[in-house]
Amino acid sequence: MQGAIDDEDDESRADVSGEIRLPATLEGTTGPVPASAEIVIVGGGVIGLSIAYHLAKRGLTDVVVVERGYLAEGASGRNGGGVRQQWSTEINIRLMQESVELCRRFAVDLGVNVWFRQGGYLFLARNANEVARLEKNIALQNRCGVHTRMLEPKAALDIVPELNLDGVVGASYNPSDGILFPWPFLWGYARQAAAYGVRIFTQTPVGGLEPIEGGGYVVHTPRGAVRARRVINATGAWSPKLAEMIGVKVPTWPIRHEICSSEPLKPFLRPMVSELASGLYCSQSMRGEIVGGVSLPGHGSTYGMGSTLEFLATYARRLVRLMPVLGDIKILRQWAGPYDQSPDGNPILGAAPGHPDFFLACGFVGHGFMMAPIIGKLYAEWLTGSEPHEIFGRSQLARFTDGSGAQHAKEDFNIG
């Protein structure tokens, strides 16, 4: 049976793609890093690993990934797994259309199940302003070929019969949006990248970055130093800290978002449900848990990832009001992760000014995970010689200092 394994011999766990005897995915934590690499990617989250995989797939395998902690320690391991195409700017819509397609193919392309389920996203509006906002965005989404539609509140009940419609005046629904399980993305990218020859080191923080005369950097770690021709900063919310090491100022800041998960229930909830008024969102994972969160203002800029009673109370209050039958459902665990906020709500990509070999990939404001499949592919295409996708030109770090940022539309749908 496909997927069955042999207790006696680990290495003979054959999967049906026919690949057997894959090497270990991660390097042992005692060996040194290589002395040099074409590209060093700092940050082993989904962005870093997606870039690594796509680079290796295109033949650039002299890549080293260094992750300061354990795999999935950062935002990549803490998010709710939402994947949507309901955005307010054309570029985000189009990028997400491609990302959705990559998510659909992930399990077969990379040989690891990610349980991507396209049950749709249902956004609920509680006043006329919110309805207008949804309608404006829907028109753009439809023009791009995304089939979101506005619904009368009663129609939302057909999709989620458990809803309490008091106060709900409208809803938007796109059936092809979906939910995935985040951790296996990292294992899948890591497994395939490692199979191609990429070296992935965990528990390996970067202590210093030293520019090399003529180009490149020496990346200093407790496991030795790597001379890299190019460095990609894929440290997400921690990007300013790494950039600081070479005097580059990245103007993002971390905002703590809390999230929680319930006991496993038999499947009943099809879409991701979200309420604009509070930023409440919840969906049912492939394990049957209700995973969700709510926006707490005043949580502030912090790298701290502690949990608060205020979050549990706020989430519970809004959720039980919205879906009363969930009152007896039990929360099993709450945790938190950083949203990587940029000044204009748009990401920062491309080389830093004055540092043509130092690349950034941050400022995704809570939707970096869903963007990672396509961003990794586009970055790899560019770095292996193709013309850069337009997103790179629009996302330059320089825009914050040379005034060019004003020309691009701000994304207004950066919701939880």
Place this chain on the structure above:
Amino acid sequence: MRGEAVEVRIAGSAVRAYGDESLAAATLASGGRILSRSLKYHRPRTFFCFEGHCSGCLVRIGGVPNLRACQAPCSAGAEVEGQNAFPSAEIDLLGAVDFLFSRGMDHHTLMTGSSVLNKLANKVVRQLSGLGKLPDVAAAELPDVHRFDVDVCVIGGGPAGLAAATTTSRGGRSTVLVDDQLRPGGSLRADPRQGRQLAETRWGEAVQAGVTVLARSTAIGFFPEDDGGVLAVSAPDRLYRIYARQWIWATGGYVVNLPFPDNDRPGVLAARAVGRLLVDHGILAGDKICIVEDKGLESDVVALADALSGAGADVTRIPLADVSGTRGRGWTTAVDTKRGKLDCDLVAVAAIPAPASEGPRQQGCTVVLDEAAGGFRVVTNELGQTSATNVWACGDVTGYRGAAASAADGARVAQNLLEARR
């Protein structure tokens, strides 16, 4: 038997039970065996710990899913149904999954060979996922949250916690004690050398000493950022907020299973659970009992074995190293050992309880993994202070020592708290 006689319904049948018992005890006493099926392999599942910490006895009660039968009291008319099984927990059709994947199943790579198969796998996995079904109706309204402002909050009402709370209250400190079981007493109720009467006495002493005892109440988290730091406590129909100057963790240890093949078979219970059923409920859970024991618990096991024999059971003790498996369709009927097959109708696993240290860890206490202690024990100094300011710990949570020694430890640490400079 204790409490008034009531009638409850278990899997459709009327069962006579007693008001002070749990639904799990009533189920076992009436011959009930398998309650549900496990998440991945649909292996039969039923009670293991009888203390509300494992997931063995999850059932649907009164239309609410995923409730622990061992923490639900037998109230008249209570309706218990199994979960995650069709047509019944005993004859679940999906039980075949376990045989198909007798060597295990790597769900990461399952059916990733083609997109058609993968889509099917995703659909099937989703349909099979989850344990209980959504509740039948919306929950009723609840009373407001109640707050306590006290000098000392003791978490855990076993021998250590009861002794500590009684000591601090007698010493003039306002004290609240939180215990998650149906009735406080902890391991006193499971140890034949201690007993139910002793548990009731110690509980009574605490109340007499002025301790506010919150039974059926679970500390669900210490939240340092909320209102200067608050302990949230959940009771069946109410949330509490506790603010205290000093905290004493006396949460004891969780019973754990031992690693041997088919160790999760129904009929394999924690030894302490078997003791609790006998000592607290007067229920002899088997006639031919096999105690599988790990090192370090000699006196506990001897006391249990004597009590079980005294109650009429045929008891055999086997070291863990000699066990190679269990047998039985549904409930256990034998243990496979180096010396051959041993028939039995109950396996009692005697392992050092794992210190229940998640709460202290959340409050910032240092722990260390210590095999002799049973797991991650809370590190304390000679007075009983943890690494967190104003936070103390005593009893089994600092390393397994047993009921009698825990009581002494609770009193000792509480005395140190009284004498410490504020």
Place this chain on the structure above:
Amino acid sequence: MPGKIVLCRCEDVTLSDIEHSVSRGYRDIEEVKRYTGFGTGPCQGKECLAVVALQLAQITKQNPSAIPPFTSRPPLAPTPLKLLAKDPGAHRFPDDLGDDEGEA
């Protein structure tokens, strides 16, 4: 056929699963938890954390004292939303009804 040695009852995680995780390079207890799923079920590790951590120490040939526990998070026991919804610390949004008690 040897039976399964179940270390995590909630998620059906076996000793073999732990060994497989380590062989792939996922050896940190947080990685083992995520890769195998142990400790992520209704008991959140109460029955299995100590056992798995001790096995991990053996498998990776480390002193038990070198193995940390995985992060402890609230709630320490499964807690119904209806209870949490009553906590006075909930944040109020502009569209919240003025009167708390007896709202829909």
